[in-house]
Amino acid sequence: xxxxxxxxxxxxxxxxxxxxxxxxxxxxxxxxxxxxxxxxxxxxxxxxxxxxxxxxxxxxxxxxxxxxxxxxxxxxxxxxxxxxxxxxxxxxxxxxxxxxxxxxxxxxxxxxxxxxxxxxxxxxxxxxxxxxxxxxxxxxxxxxxxxxxxxxxxxxxxxxxxxxxxxxxxxxxxxxxxxxxxxxxxxxxxxxxxxxxxxxxxxxxxxxxxxxxxxxxxxxxxxxxxxxxxxxxxxxxxxxxxxxxxxxxxx
Numbered sequence: 001x002x003x004x005x006x007x008x009x010x011x012x013x014x015x016x017x018x019x020x021x022x023x024x025x026x027x028x029x030x031x032x033x034x035x036x037x038x039x040x041x042x043x044x045x046x047x048x049x050x051x052x053x054x055x056x057x058x059x060x061x062x063x064x065x066x067x068x069x070x071x072x073x074x075x076x077x078x079x080x081x082x083x084x085x086x087x088x089x090x091x092x093x094x095x096x097x098x099x100x101x102x103x104x105x106x107x108x109x110x111x112x113x114x115x116x117x118x119x120x121x122x123x124x125x126x127x128x129x130x131x132x133x134x135x136x137x138x139x140x141x142x143x144x145x146x147x148x149x150x151x152x153x154x155x156x157x158x159x160x161x162x163x164x165x166x167x168x169x170x171x172x173x174x175x176x177x178x179x180x181x182x183x184x185x186x187x188x189x190x191x192x193x194x195x196x197x198x199x200x201x202x203x204x205x206x207x208x209x210x211x212x213x214x215x216x217x218x219x220x221x222x223x224x225x226x227x228x229x230x231x232x233x234x235x236x237x238x239x240x241x242x243x244x245x246x247x248x249x250x251x
Contacts, residue, residue, distance in 0.1 A: 017212050092144050119168050178215055183200070
């Protein structure tokens with residue numbers, strides 16, 4: 001499939017996990033892809049690599065400008081950089097709330113702000129934000145993380161409304177629990193990693209974690225020119241977690 005042939009894409013947090021899978025998939029489908037990451041040292045050609053800290057506006061603007069210069073333009077932005085957080089509203093202090101919001105929400109704003117002047121010159125401009133099932137379902141021990149992803153969901157809708165008449169589509173994906181390095185670290189830190197993995201798998205109707213490749217496929221669908229009539233949409237990639245209510249086995 002070559003639906004991205006000739007298009008230039010930028011993926012934040014693209015050195016690992018969902019971001020890496022997305023960058024590689026877009027490249028396979030014909031795009032020229034630049035990865036922005038705090039540590040892009042593992043990124044290999046044909047992907048381009050640029051260091052960027054999404055909490056630093058100057059860093060973002062410099063990296064986006066360098067990427068656009070090397071790519072020769074910009075058509076697609078995948079706003080994927082983000083961090084996790086655990087606990088109830090009591091478990092994180094103000095500094096941690098500000099830190100996670102700065103990365104997960106304001107970080108997307110900084111990247112979009114730097115990219116929009118370039119996207120306005122594209123005939124197939126698209127932004128896809130990585131959101132989460134946590135934006136639409138109440139999950140235990142995820143108050144801070146859920147708040148940031150709820151903001152990303154609302155931000156996606158607002159951006160879609162603001163920029164649709166400029167020819168820029170804005171959508172988001174809502175992954176369920178994905179088999180990524182971050183989730184791997186959570187499992188490693190659990191008292192019983194095997195039991196914790198089983199519990200995470202069991203809460204998704206498919207009975208397994210979502211793969212990074214599956215989320216990447218959804219991101220590519222939303223970013224593709226073939227989805228030119230799709231904007232302001234949140235696409236769940238959650239093994240049925242949000243919408244399905246299955247009866248217990250045997251009942």
